[in-house]
Amino acid sequence: MKFKIILIILIISLLSNVFLLYNLIDRSISLAYSGQSVDNCSNDLSLLTAVVKGELKGKDKKYVQQQLMGKDLNDSLLIKNNVMYLGNTEFIFNDGILIDVK
Incomplete structure (x- = not known):
């Protein structure tokens, strides 16, 4: 047992x-x-x-915004001051011109 x-x-x-x-x-x-x-x-x-x-790079803010909105990405697009956010990607502008993408 x-x-x-x-x-x-x-x-x-x-x-x-x-x-x-x-x-x-x-x-x-x-x-x-x-x-x-x-x-x-x-x-x-x-x-x-x-x-x-x-x-x-070198394009103006309005052009970049139109390009992104034309691709049906408007829901993911957020604009704050000189930075445009597309998800986690930052489009950095200086005087309305794109200078960097991070």
């Missing part, structure tokens, strides 16, 4: 350890893929920011 109880406890312990180890490995792999995905998105955003900066 005592042997059966010890055997059951050992089996339960072994199964729970296997389950916990699987969970740990699965989370590690998921975090690695998530980190890689974030890095890829960050790189893509940097490339797109550089392209937009090259295309729109």
